Amino acid sequence: MTVQDGLTIGVVVGLAVALVALTLAERRWPTTLRRVAAFEALDAAIERAVEAGERVHLSLGTGSLIGSDCAPALAGATALAKIAEATAMSDRPVVASAGDGALAVLAQDALRGAYARTGAKDHYRATTGRMLGPTPFSYAAALPVILSSEKVSVHLLTGSFGAEGALAAEMGERQKAYVLAGSDQVQTQALFFTTAEHTLVGEEVFVTGAYLQGSGMQRASLRLQDGLRLALAAAIVIGTLLRTLGVGL
Amino acid sequence: MAEIRCPMCSTLNQADAASCKLCGARLKPTGRLGTPSEEPGPEMRLPATGELPPWLARLRKDVTGRGQVPAEVPPEETPEPPSEESPDWLGGLRPADSEEEGPPEGEVPDWLAEAAPAAPATPAEPAEQGEGPVPDWLVRIRAKAQADTPAEEPADTPSAPAPTVEPTPPPTAAQPPASPPELAAEPTLGLPDWLLAARPDEAPRKAEAETPGEPSWLKEAGLDSSPELPHVQALIFEGDAPRTPVSDADVGPISVEVPDWMTELKAPPAPPPEGRPNLAPATLPAWLEAMRPVDTFRSVVEIEPEDDQTVEAAGPLAGLRGVLLAEPVMAMPRTPTAGGGRLEVTERQFAQAELLHRLVEEEQREAKPRPQARPRPPLLRWLVSVVLFVAAAVPTFAGGPAFPLPRLQPRELDVLASIVDGAPAGQPILLVFDYEAGYAGELEAVASPLIDHLLGRGLPLATLSTRPTGPPLAERLVAQVAARHGAVRNQDFVHLGYLSGGPTAVQLFAAAPTQAVFRGYLGPGGSPWLQPMLLNVHSLSDFGLVVVLTTGTEIARTWTEQTQPWLGGRPLVMVLSAGAEPLVRPYYEALQPKVQGILSGLPAAVSYELRLGQPGPAESRWNAFGLGLTAVEVFLIAGLLYGAAAWLLRGSRR
Amino acid sequence: MRSGLHYLWTALAILFGVLVLSGYVLAVPSLQSIRSLLMQWAVVLSAAALLLGLVNMLSVHWNKVGAQEKGWPYSALLLLSLLGTFILGLVFGPDSAILTALFNDIQQPVEASLVALLAITLTVAGFRLVARRRNAASVVFAVSALIVLLGTGPWLIGGDGSWFLTMGELRAWWSQVWAAGAARGLLLGVALGATVTGLRVLLGSDRPYGD
């Protein structure tokens, strides 16, 4: 086992333990989420959409479910379940789409579970979790139709997107919808920065669920992320000093 | 199953628990009509099923004109009414004058008059004495209902849950039913009016009766929260109610939602229905309260599961199940007082009044309606489109203007060219085509000098892709370049085809290439590894050089990191879309580089073509590229200037 | 209502995830082979899920055509082209001439045109950003983009001069030094978020699957 292997194991186990501990601590010291304008606007936009009989559309992106690009989609599926619970009574419940078959199945499962939890099982329709197209751009090409025919007024993009994400976000803007877009690809975030009304920068794409009345662990994980970031910064500073002094790393 | 889920908070509870351990919500349906002794439960909860009953959904759809999820609309249904009719009574709203009273007797639909002979259709008075406490009429209703109906009802008929009676004064001084006993005696009382309306022969007559006799006193409802609020006349609404064939699945209990017609009611001048306009999407419906803390989460009416619903035993609806019962709605927290006027009030009227009341109450919480954005022609987009099209087309069609070709070669081009020159002869080169078909226009131009160089050296090429569309892209580009060198497919270059599994499979391939790819693309059949040029390839390091062509930083990173252990010191070269370069470059510039060569952007490609002395697609796009980028730069500068000017102007105005 | 199955799936997801993860960090051959096997299953499943996704697409558009919903002719076209391509592909194989032609004459041109549309979209969005969102960040954004664009493309005037060369060097410095720091910071942040999200799944807290 090399040093890096040991380090990796240590990091994984340490993170898991820290996450559990923080979750347990959540009862006594609840996490305060920093107010993020985009998420506050999201709440309001969902309410408005439900009242106006318009739809919330959530996209799980054009990534895969089994690759390293699945993380934002996993986070998106959690957010999807929350939104489905909130919009279950609407006559136009949330619709989810993806650019990958497995992600569409995941979206359907998330929706079915959410409706079962709210007791609105009958509201579930397999067609509210859709695969729009199997390739990134075929996915984007299918969006304008779903956005207009479903009267989408809240357009959420939380998944892995490449450049097609910019088209997807802009289509929402054309529809005059509330657009909140996040991707795990930094390059796409730069495009969202210009094309979307609200952009989730950096790791913000992973915290949508926590901001939508997230579970204890979701909220606790924000604290973990903050702590880790601090630790990383400290490690970088210390490491730089050590390197400068000639200590091999 | 040993556990049941609380409908309020989703906590799991023991199946036999009566109330939720977390939020205290009741988990069992409350009492039935047949057990009158049961006190109304203190709990008012969200419907257990929590769903918008289909009939209400349809009602809403009809009124609002908004479609429902298609699958939910039964095909046989031909809902008609509403958009034309609902407006009628809305449109007829005008300020009531205090003398004005309820609908004249003649306007009470015949069927109702017939059905309830004892109930005089007395007009309601806008009475002020609304604060009476417990409604004893309700007690009488119950007694009467029990006396009247049980004989006909199956003993086990489930009924509406025992409703809540709260002694709180009703927010409005409205006068509900003046003669409760008679009401209760009326067998149709518990039925939603629209159900009654479904009686074929009576419906038309009723409709006729309604329209002319617009209850003008109603108008006030739309204007303020005055005592008249409860006078919403359900009867009129019946015209709008969907006369659907009654099936048990369709008969839902009263929903806790505010239907859209209520929202419309709010708009002071009742809006014309066709317009369906600018409805303030504002009032917070109770079900939306679900998103709020638990206490506000309770609805007024408890709804039982469908199978618990009452089967109507008497009257024209005998045998139908799930019809609405009077009680739950009647018992909503309000206190009727003995007013001067007496009004025949059905539970629907009650429900509507209640909704209206809530609506008014919640008005404070209203969000402003989104201003309807007037569609403006997207002039900016048109302008940009035209300019960009022209900028890209002029050099293509007219040949000019000529931009100077790059004179200096980027440093990394030297490095790359020396890698290609140093690749061992005879060993195949692995080309990974990992870009979307859409980017072919860019990457083909950028990569073609490199492939030109490789084929020029006579190196055999093997292509691979982790995207289904990769192999045809590889064939497009390689065959095009190969034609110039007289190279032949399956002899000088081979397509390994599609590596399924995306990024996940990269590591599988790196570890054991021959086991990860089964069939080639456009090969002679059989395994591509049987091709002579690949016979000696058993591992990744048997390739002389690995070139990855991609637009995505993620893919580039995957190939960089996953193949590292298996490359055996063979160079890894990235051909990148211009957008991906900044994120990949750190791998190239690191103290221990993981990427040995990099080729990105049109200028580098043109330099490469110049170096090879072989003008190609990159050079042919150079002028258009220059003009296009210039146009974009102009737009960005214009945007900056516009922003600065607007900022200065606003500053000076202040 | 949640069933016992749900807990079983959760437990299995955690098990599979931990096996795959330990295959990453532990150089134990048996773990590695289990991981590789699981990943192969996942690859097969992902391909099967694609077919499921096609069924989903078919049903959505079939319903639209059946109900004669607005825009149903488009759906009919999609059904035809999907089924046609799929059947041709099954019969003749993806590397047959007919599928290659469909790819080269329909899929590739349309996709490339969509990318070309991005040029317009991005230019418009860039203009709007700096014109409307008037804050320090958008000015920095625009100036930075301008530096790179000016340093990338050729100039009509002065394209051979020293200004152009300086701009080219400024661009290189700008994108390779100034932008590198924040890019690394963003990458680290994304990796952090992804790790924590994955851990939540592995700890059974986020269960986006099954009911």
Place this chain on the structure above:
Amino acid sequence: MTNEALLELVGTAVAALLTIMVLSYALGDNAFFRLAAYLFIGVAAGYAGAVAWHDVLQPRLVAPLLSAGPAIIQDSSQLTQVVAPILLVILLLSKVSPTMGRLGGLPVALMVGVGAGVVVGGAITGTLLPQTVAAMDSLNPAVVAPQTGETGIERLVNVLIVLLGTLSTLSYFRLTGKRDQPDAARYGTRPLRTPVGVISIPWPILPFLGEMFIALTFGVMFAGALAAVILVLIERLQFLAGAANVILGGLLPAP
């Protein structure tokens, strides 16, 4: 004209037509765009489905099953390589039916589990550790960068800029807030006395710098992406020009 040449001509004409139809979206959503888009989606989906069958399901599952026949269940390696995935696929496909669909949770759980494992492993070993280590660059002016050849103060300045960018970007993100002030901004302003007078500067300065660095980086990436897509737009127009040539040349008899 040969059949092949005619087919190619038709193909080029179709491609050119579709290109124009899609580009018309620049002016606004329209029927032509939708026609082209739907045709494209159908072809892309059908193509992907065919590839999934021919390159994955058929060679990995169907072919071994057919070649081995019923004896396959006696071969332990085939059991894990072929039979188990077939069962999983059947379970997954059962999701089409609402009643059977519950067992479909197993394959989804497997994919989610694998995905989560890959994410955690990949993020830690692929980005977190290497990028953190890479961020620790020596500030020693004597070190030489291998590819760029920078030395001395030049390199030191560059390393410091990168370091500042990384640290300030990290400090920009903060997800949790203090309980009493959840809406505190990332940074505020504070007056600073300078020789020329009092000016207000953003404070704390690091998150502000982080925001600027992020905007700067986004600007660089945006420009890169623009340069890429402009090139694609040009290629499309050149293709149209070429197609017009070919079609006209094909239709008009050669002089």
